[in-house]
Amino acid sequence: MSGPQPGPLQSALHDKLVDALAPAVLEIENESHRHSTKVPESHFKVTLVAEAFEGKSLVQRHRAVNALAKDELAAGLHALSIHAYTPSQWEARGGVIPQSPPCRGGST
Amino acid sequence: MAENQTHKFIEHLVTNNRVMLFMKGNKMFPQCGFSAAVVEVLKKHGVPFEAFNVLSDMNVREGIKEYSDWPTIPQLYVGGEFVGGCDIVREMDASGELVDLFASAKSPDA
Numbered sequence: 001m002s003g004p005q006p007g008p009l010q011s012a013l014h015d016k017l018v019d020a021l022a023p024a025v026l027e028i029e030n031e032s033h034r035h036s037t038k039v040p041e042s043h044f045k046v047t048l049v050a051e052a053f054e055g056k057s058l059v060q061r062h063r064a065v066n067a068l069a070k071d072e073l074a075a076g077l078h079a080l081s082i083h084a085y086t087p088s089q090w091e092a093r094g095g096v097i098p099q100s101p102p103c104r105g106g107s108t
Numbered sequence: 109m110a111e112n113q114t115h116k117f118i119e120h121l122v123t124n125n126r127v128m129l130f131m132k133g134n135k136m137f138p139q140c141g142f143s144a145a146v147v148e149v150l151k152k153h154g155v156p157f158e159a160f161n162v163l164s165d166m167n168v169r170e171g172i173k174e175y176s177d178w179p180t181i182p183q184l185y186v187g188g189e190f191v192g193g194c195d196i197v198r199e200m201d202a203s204g205e206l207v208d209l210f211a212s213a214k215s216p217d218a
Contacts, residue, residue: 106163
């Protein structure tokens, strides 16, 4: 789904998101290999579809996910790209996950 | 002491520039794909904006995360208000919400 073997940070974040938000769709992609940090778990892209996001602004949704990822961000996760949708928004966009921009090398 | 100064410096930038971007690298040479994506969106909208390179100042790099309780960079501010990071800016661009936001930001100071 998102690479061969999820690392410890990815697994921990996955469990926290499931517990807190009960997402209908949850995909965590480890995009670290595309970046210059040379850390195995530096860049994640999280796509979530959850009822819990209903009536919440984008900033509120991102804050919720960032708060759940606090420990992982402190433990070496450097970039967390978040795509958070309600079930109806997800359906409207045909279940397409946005692409991340290419690295520009300054993330050391 | 230094923390307080950094907070004031950030506040000054955010309140004195209607569209203010904290990014990695500069407008010409972004050093992060997420920062570059936000610059691209802003340029596409033709909105005047100021950018601060957080790689040039460790205090601001850390301080900006505290300022809006937001753990990542880039961060965009419009009219003194925190808008979001790369994902939010791109999403608001796609949905058309940014047009409204910049329409008010382009008008002269009230």
